Amino acid sequence: MVGDKSVGKTSLIRRYVLDEFSDEYLLTLGAKVLKKAVPVPFPDLGVELTMELSIWDIMGQTRFREIVKEAYFHGASGVLAVIDLTRWDTLPGIADWVDAVTEVSGPVPVLLAVNKKDLASQARFGANDIAEVAQQIGCEWLMTSARTGENVEEAFRKLATAIASRHLHV
Numbered sequence: 204m205v206g207d208k209s210v211g212k213t214s215l216i217r218r219y220v221l222d223e224f225s226d227e228y229l230l231t232l233g234a235k236v237l238k239k240a241v242p243v244p245f246p247d248l249g250v251e252l253t254m255e256l257s258i259w260d261i262m263g264q265t266r267f268r269e270i271v272k273e274a275y276f277h278g279a280s281g282v283l284a285v286i287d288l289t290r291w292d293t294l295p296g297i298a299d300w301v302d303a304v305t306e307v308s309g310p311v312p313v314l315l316a317v318n319k320k321d322l323a324s325q326a327r328f329g330a331n332d333i334a335e336v337a338q339q340i341g342c343e344w345l346m347t348s349a350r351t352g353e354n355v356e357e358a359f360r361k362l363a364t365a366i367a368s369r370h371l372h373v
Contacts, residue, residue, distance in 0.1 A: 205261055205297075205300035205301065206285035206286055206293065206297060207286075207296060210286055210287040210290070210293050211319060212261070212285050214349035215347060215349045216260050218355045219356065220238075224349055234274075236259050238255055239258065240254070241255075241359060243364050243367045245371070252367055254366070256359065259275055261275055279307070279308040280308075280311055280312075281362050282313045282314070282362075284301050284313055284315050285297075285318050286316070286318065287319050288320060288322060288323065288328070288346070289326065290327060291328055294332060295336070297336060297340070301313055301340050311366075311369075312369060314343055314361055315343070315345070316358045317346045318348065318349060319349075320346040320354070321351050
């Protein structure tokens with residue numbers, strides 16, 4: 204999981220893995236790893252896989268991106284790239300975060316999570332801006348809210364399905 208500081212990466216992970224949310228800001232230093240088993244159905248194949256996701260919560264300070272890249276991005280199977288709907292400055296830089304991962308791990312599935320949907324009245328960019336960046340990155344995007352839980356499960360499920368599909372060549 205990548206994105207600038209304070210976009211809600213830790214909150215999304217806590218909502219997904221622990222079904223918790225806190226308004227208290229938690230600074231991530233280095234990285235923290237949480238795991239969750241997720242069922243991934245493949246109806247066309249008549250199977251359902253269970254994937255154990257190792258979700259890396261990486262600090263978002265851009266000045267440490269090169270250090271983080273070398274230390275944590277090797278072996279990444281997918282990227283949940285997170286931006287903050289209420290902060291314009293998080294939108295243009297997300298491609299650099301995705302590039303940092305793919306420079307080390309090669310091409311992997313990416314999903315763009317536009318977080319803080321619950322604060323849509325304070326949005327600093329719209330769907331066209333998001334679609335343009337998603338196209339640049341080459342990925343789908345989804346609005347999420349760690350506060351309400353909206354689309355959080357869906358974001359991780361979509362990414363898990365893309366990762367599994369790639370490995371199954373589906």
